[in-house]
Amino acid sequence: MSADLLIVANRLPVDRVTERDGSRGWRRSPGGLVTALEPVLRANDGTWVGWPGLAEDGDDEAYEPFEDDGMKLVPIKLDASEVEEFYEGFSNGTVWPIYHDLVAKPEFHREWWDAYVRVNRRFAERAAELAAENATVWVHDYQLQLVPQMLRELRPDLLIGFYLHIPFPPAELFLQLPWRRQLLEGLLGADLVGFQLPGGAANFVRLVRQRVGHKTHKDLVYLPDGRTVKAAAFPISIDAAGFEELAAGDGVAARVKQLREALGNPRRIFLGVDRLDYTKGIYARLRAFSELLEDGRLDVEDAVFVQVAVPSRERVEQYRILRDDIERLVGRVNGDHGRIGRPAISYLHNSVPREEMAALYRAADVMVVTPYRDGMNLVAKEYVACRLDDDGALVLSEFAGAADELRQAWLINPYDINGMKSALVEAAEADPKDLSRRMRAMRKTVRQHDVRAWADAFLAELSSIAGSSHDKQVR
Numbered sequence: 001m002s003a004d005l006l007i008v009a010n011r012l013p014v015d016r017v018t019e020r021d022g023s024r025g026w027r028r029s030p031g032g033l034v035t036a037l038e039p040v041l042r043a044n045d046g047t048w049v050g051w052p053g054l055a056e057d058g059d060d061e062a063y064e065p066f067e068d069d070g071m072k073l074v075p076i077k078l079d080a081s082e083v084e085e086f087y088e089g090f091s092n093g094t095v096w097p098i099y100h101d102l103v104a105k106p107e108f109h110r111e112w113w114d115a116y117v118r119v120n121r122r123f124a125e126r127a128a129e130l131a132a133e134n135a136t137v138w139v140h141d142y143q144l145q146l147v148p149q150m151l152r153e154l155r156p157d158l159l160i161g162f163y164l165h166i167p168f169p170p171a172e173l174f175l176q177l178p179w180r181r182q183l184l185e186g187l188l189g190a191d192l193v194g195f196q197l198p199g200g201a202a203n204f205v206r207l208v209r210q211r212v213g214h215k216t217h218k219d220l221v222y223l224p225d226g227r228t229v230k231a232a233a234f235p236i237s238i239d240a241a242g243f244e245e246l247a248a249g250d251g252v253a254a255r256v257k258q259l260r261e262a263l264g265n266p267r268r269i270f271l272g273v274d275r276l277d278y279t280k281g282i283y284a285r286l287r288a289f290s291e292l293l294e295d296g297r298l299d300v301e302d303a304v305f306v307q308v309a310v311p312s313r314e315r316v317e318q319y320r321i322l323r324d325d326i327e328r329l330v331g332r333v334n335g336d337h338g339r340i341g342r343p344a345i346s347y348l349h350n351s352v353p354r355e356e357m358a359a360l361y362r363a364a365d366v367m368v369v370t371p372y373r374d375g376m377n378l379v380a381k382e383y384v385a386c387r388l389d390d391d392g393a394l395v396l397s398e399f400a401g402a403a404d405e406l407r408q409a410w411l412i413n414p415y416d417i418n419g420m421k422s423a424l425v426e427a428a429e430a431d432p433k434d435l436s437r438r439m440r441a442m443r444k445t446v447r448q449h450d451v452r453a454w455a456d457a458f459l460a461e462l463s464s465i466a467g468s469s470h471d472k473q474v475r
């Protein structure tokens with residue numbers, strides 16, 4: 001196999017799962033990275049290298065390249081200790097909390113770092129084997145920040161792009177990392193480093209200048225070997241037309257009716273949809289809703305909160321604690337405010353199929369997206385894309401990347417519970433004309449800046465680097 005476009009990400013778009021009857025199968029993997037990249041892979045006929053979400057199970061066949069639903073996929077093996085130290089440890093116990101404003105406390109362990117280096121090398125070596133001469137390799141996200149440099153050493157002919165799906169933090173936070181210099185140098189192996197927002201790109205360039213000592217000018221870094229690295233913002237998006245089509249499907253309207261009936265035909269449905277992650281502010285939003293019931297500003301007879309939480313990183317302690325906290329809160333709120341057949345909060349701890357997700361988006365009068373920090377938040381964009389009638393209200397944290405584009409949402413500070421409560425009530429009671437004006441503008445934004453435009457912009461910038469005379473000289 002030899003690929004002209006290789007996508008390298010920690011997760012494959014599908015996870016290897018064991019079915020109830022013991023047989024093996026594949027299921028769509030969780031998270032926004034997969035939602036965004038799947039249509040890009042299909043449109044560009046690329047090959048995707050990634051981990052199938054299981055600790056190595058001795059079943060070597062499972063690691064052969066294969067095709068799933070038209071996608072060319074190449075699995076990478078992680079053993080149980082690598083899952084613990086590289087994935088749960090350094091990626092999600094160290095980098096994730098630091099890059100998300102220290103919403104949780106990061107841990108620093110030298111063995112975790114060693115596993116991170118080892119696994120990054122494995123990804124780089126596999127990519128080096130698979131990439132055709134002068135191919136484009138697009139490396140994704142915080143789990144693989146060392147891959148660009150490792151890959152460049154192995155294959156200087158390649159055009160290498162890197163995209164960070166999560167925020168890139170300011171120096172005060174980044175500098176806590178004992179391995180900060182190695183991470184910056186790892187990223188500098190790419191020709192183009194992409195971020196969600198201009199602030200992330202600026203943080204990166206400043207750190208490179210101050211800590212690695214390279215010359216920089218605006219968004220360019222000049223390396224001593226003559227190479228130039230560009231750092232720029234490319235806000236990610238969704239397949240907007242795909243979501244519109246899904247939402248317009250025959251089954252969806254009927255399902256919306258069923259859902260409303262099953263919830264007791266309340267006047268207002270509030271909806272939260274997230275991976276069960278402490279960055280998402282799920283607890284705070286449910287508390288805000290429950291206080292509104294307590295204060296009598298909302299009544300369980302006409303308002304319900306539907307929260308769908310996808311299980312995520314369940315062996316990491318902070319995720320376990322969060323799940324317990326949320327489930328305790330849901331139990332208490334339902335005990336205090338629910339009636340028979342009318343819960344205050346309808347809570348699902350599950351992944352739901354895409355059609356059902358579209359029906360939930362269409363059924364929800366108020367979409368509540370309240371992360372403390374989020375690279376983009378695709379759920380907000382998916383909701384907007386599914387509001388075919390230009391109605392519905394979006395309450396959105398100003399700390400989600402999406403807030404830069406979706407300015408017509410009710411923007412809130414998730415640390416300010418009173419502010420969040422007022423926004424929930426205002427959004428629920430808004431005048432239909434106001435709702436329609438806001439939603440029309442947001443739909444236009446999401447349609448114009450869809451995931452195809454995002455990928456095209458990134459890949460065009462990357463090939464223009466290949467075309468520059470300076471780089472030709474180096475190659």
Ligand code: ADP
Binds near residue numbers: 273309351377379
């Ligand atoms: P993150 O990447 O941090 O998980 P995003 O909001 O960017 O956050 O992306 C989440 C993706 O996961 C969206 O595409 C959303 O539709 C999907 N998703 C979230 N919750 C569920 C769920 N319960 N079942 C299925 N998909 C979900």
Ligand code: G6P
Binds near residue numbers: 034166
């Ligand atoms: C976010 C990250 C992705 C990650 C996804 C799901 O979107 O940016 O890199 O794949 O969450 O998390 P998981 O740990 O299950 O891969």
